[in-house]
Amino acid sequence: xxxxxxxxxxxxxxxxxxxxxxxxxxxxxxxxxxxxxxxxxxxxxxxxxxxxxxxxxxxxxxxxxxxxxxxxxxxxxxxxxxxxxxxxxxxxxxxxxxxxxxxxxxxxxxxxxxxxxxxxxxxxxxxxxxxxxxxxxxxxxxxxxxxxxxxxxxxxxxxxxxxxxxxxxxxxxxxxxxxxxxxxxxxxxxxxxxxxxxxxxxxxxxxxxxxxxxxxxxxxxxxxxxxxxxxxxxxxxxxxxxxxxxxxxxxxxxxxxxxxxxxxxxxxxxxxxxxxxxxxxxxxxxxxxxxxxxxxxxxxxxxxxxxxxxxxxxxxxxxxxxxxxxxxxxxxxxxxxxxxxxxxxxxxxxxxxxxxxxxxxxxxxxxxxxxxxxxxxxxxxxxxxxxxxxxxxxxxxxxxxxxxxxxxxxxxxxxxxxxxxxxxxxxxxxxxxxxxxxxxxxxxxxxxxxxxxxxxxxxxxxxxxxxxxxxxxxxxxxxxxxxxxxxxxxxxx
Amino acid sequence: xxxxxxxxxxxxxxxxxxxxxxxxxxxxxxxxxxxxxxxxxxxxxxxxxxxxxxxxxxxxxxxxxxxxxxxxxxxxxxxxxxxxxxxxxxxxxxxxxxxxxxxxxxxxxxxxxxxxxxxxxxxxxxxxxxxxxxxxxxxxxxxxxxxxxxxxxxxxxxxx
Numbered sequence: 288x289x290x291x292x293x294x295x296x297x298x299x300x301x302x303x304x305x306x307x308x309x310x311x312x313x314x315x316x317x318x319x320x321x322x323x324x325x326x327x328x329x330x331x332x333x334x335x336x337x338x339x340x341x342x343x344x345x346x347x348x349x350x351x352x353x354x355x356x357x358x359x360x361x362x363x364x365x366x367x368x369x370x371x372x373x374x375x376x377x378x379x380x381x382x383x384x385x386x387x388x389x390x391x392x393x394x395x396x397x398x399x400x401x402x403x404x405x406x407x408x409x410x411x412x413x414x415x416x417x418x419x420x421x422x423x424x425x426x427x428x429x430x431x432x433x434x435x436x437x438x439x440x441x442x443x444x445x446x447x448x449x450x451x452x453x454x455x456x457x458x459x460x461x462x463x464x465x466x467x468x469x470x471x472x473x474x475x476x477x478x479x480x481x482x483x484x485x486x487x488x489x490x491x492x493x494x495x496x497x498x499x500x501x502x503x504x505x506x507x508x509x510x511x512x513x514x515x516x517x518x519x520x521x522x523x524x525x526x527x528x529x530x531x532x533x534x535x536x537x538x539x540x541x542x543x544x545x546x547x548x549x550x551x552x553x554x555x556x557x558x559x560x561x562x563x564x565x566x567x568x569x570x571x572x573x574x575x576x577x578x579x580x581x582x583x584x585x586x587x588x589x590x591x592x593x594x595x596x597x598x599x600x601x602x603x604x605x606x607x608x609x610x611x612x613x614x615x616x617x618x619x620x621x622x623x624x625x626x627x628x629x630x631x632x633x634x635x636x637x638x639x640x641x642x643x644x645x646x647x648x649x650x651x652x653x654x655x656x657x658x659x660x661x662x663x664x665x666x667x668x669x670x671x672x673x674x675x676x677x678x679x680x681x682x683x684x685x686x687x688x689x690x691x692x693x694x695x696x697x698x699x700x701x702x703x704x705x706x707x708x709x710x711x712x713x714x715x716x717x718x719x720x721x722x723x724x725x726x727x728x729x730x731x732x733x734x735x736x737x738x739x740x741x742x743x744x745x746x747x748x749x750x751x752x753x754x755x756x757x758x759x760x761x762x763x764x765x766x767x768x769x770x771x772x773x774x775x776x777x778x779x780x
Numbered sequence: 781x782x783x784x785x786x787x788x789x790x791x792x793x794x795x796x797x798x799x800x801x802x803x804x805x806x807x808x809x810x811x812x813x814x815x816x817x818x819x820x821x822x823x824x825x826x827x828x829x830x831x832x833x834x835x836x837x838x839x840x841x842x843x844x845x846x847x848x849x850x851x852x853x854x855x856x857x858x859x860x861x862x863x864x865x866x867x868x869x870x871x872x873x874x875x876x877x878x879x880x881x882x883x884x885x886x887x888x889x890x891x892x893x894x895x896x897x898x899x900x901x902x903x904x905x906x907x908x909x910x911x912x913x914x915x916x917x918x919x920x921x922x923x924x925x926x927x928x929x930x931x932x933x934x935x936x937x938x939x940x
Contacts, residue, residue: 327862327863327903328903328905329903329904329905329909332905332909332910332913333909335913336909336912336913336916339913339916339917339919339920340916342920343916343919343920343923346920346923346924346927347923349927350923350926350927350930384909414824414825414839414843414860414861415824415860415861415862415865416862417862418862495829496828496829497826497827497828497829497834498826498828499826502826523824523825523837523843524839524842524843525837525842525843528843528845528884529825529837529843529845530828531828531830531835531845531882531884531886532828597883597884614884616806616842616843616844616884616885617803617806617842617843618806618807618809618842618885619885622809
């Protein structure tokens with residue numbers, strides 16, 4: 288039987304959505320305070336308008352749509368999908384008002400890229416953008432990286448019954464604690480501890496570079512948000528290349544990898560068994576894939592070991608973790624050979640760990656797909672009556688079973704479909720194949736590396752396609768598909 | 781005479797007579813690699829210290845770092861940011877596709893000149909932003925008022 292929603296279902300959905308919008312509104316107070324402190328008065332009004340508009344909309348929705356029905360799985364997926372749409376549209380307000388975007392569509396693209404932790408950017412004259420607006424661009428990555436709804440879960444008592452589905456709807460495949468509130472709070476706790484460490488290190492490096500205290504502190508926050516949440520925005524148009532600092536590049540590498548690690552693994556290492564890092568299946572898949580891709584990249588680059596490391600390896604980690612930082616000058620990535628670009632595309636398409644801030648197919652799924660294929664080959668080779676079972680270690684020893692394999696194949700297939708979709712659209716606009724594929728994978732896997740297709744002058748329809756890809760990719764399709772099905776069921780009534 | 785013409789020829793070959801744009805150099809980095817180039821671009825950000833000198837980032841359509849071994853960069857008064865339009869510099873320096881010292885593409889400055897001085901931007905707040913803020917503030921307060929009244933009624937109802 289197909290679930291058919293009634294009026295009360297929608298009231299419950301929009302009521303919760305209203306509460307999430309109220310929560311989002313309070314995040315505007317951070318850049319608003321920053322604007323006030325730095326005496327950036329134009330951005331101050333931009334954030335004031337955005338704060339008041341979001342708060343008003345949230346309260347309006349709470350008032351108009353009474354909460355009479357407890358939410359279930361279907362509602363949760365619908366709420367998750369809509370909250371990302373609403374958040375990106377409202378998050379685009381201060382960006383659009385800053386006059387650094389050609390149209391509202393560009394600002395929306397930027398906001399979706401921020402919340403989805405992609406890092407593709409359409410901002411114009413970034414180096415003259417206010418610090419407070421820059422902070423907002425990066426803060427969106429932190430909010431989106433943690434999960435827009437996850438923030439709400441920790442606060443909203445009335446949604447506790449539906450909180451598990453809300454949590455899983457934001458593409459977090461695993462719970463850390465049996466209690467979802469505890470899981471949400473643990474994720475925040477881990478993030479804030481890393482935030483403290485990260486901001487201190489970045490501030491120290493930037494102060495050593497000669498930046499003023501206020502600038503160093505704000506840029507440190509921005510760099511942390513973008514590296515740990517594998518976002519990829521930077522306060523300057525030249526990305527990490529701007530800083531001319533090898534130490535800074537190393538630190539960003541560390542935080543990118545930490546951000547791409549499964550939060551469950553963080554929990555395990557911190558509180559249970561630190562040796563898990565040597566046994567974990569995802570880590571093994573990551574190291575194997577990294578070793579293979581680095582070796583191939585070394586041969587496809589100019590074979591100079593230091594340059595290969597600094598240039599190739601950095602892009603590879605940035606692509607693999609879905610961050611999108613680059614330490615290259617604008618022309619250099621475009622001068623990479625097609626084979627090097629293709630290796631980066633593979634790294635982007637794979638992504639990081641499940642239950643992390645990265646996009647892409649994810650290491651666990653890739654590992655399961657490979658194991659399933661090899662398992663099938665072994666099964667065929669072995670004697671007919673032999674019983675053979677594949678196993679792997681992820682926090683505990685697990686036997687490879689059919690449901691996760693099926694899920695891995697389905698999600699991988701859908702990812703490939705959307706990688707191709709964006710490529711085909713870009714091809715129709717006349718872009719070269721490798722560029723189209725690179726940009727499409729970068730958008731869908733929420734990476735943010737670009738070969739130049741993403742720019743304010745690109746066709747509007749392609750911008751919309753990339754927005755859609757970033758949204759779908761961040762939520763791993765399921766929530767959005769269910770939301771679309773949910774909406775369509777209304778038409779059938 | 782021969783020596784003089786040799787010096788003259790060297791000068792002509794090594795020093796370009798007109799300023800290039802950064803993107804022109806970066807489009808064809810191999811051609812300009814190791815040569816003296818003259819660019820015109822806006823200074824952005826802040827000076828970034830390094831052991832043996834200072835980095836200044838300059839921007840046209842794209843950005844490149846200019847490395848100064850001496851203190852000639854100190855003549856720069858305005859660095860481009862939200863509040864300032866940076867000085868437009870004319871920089872003569874050696875372009876490296878892959879600098880042997882820094883392992884990145886850069887320009888090692890030989891001479892600089894401020895072609896156009898930057899300035900502090902005056903921040904003008906459009907009146908519509910103030911008006912919209914006021915209107916939204918009133919709407920927001922009204923909605924909050926309604927919400928708290930409704931909340932009280934709900935609580936009273938549930939108690940009774």
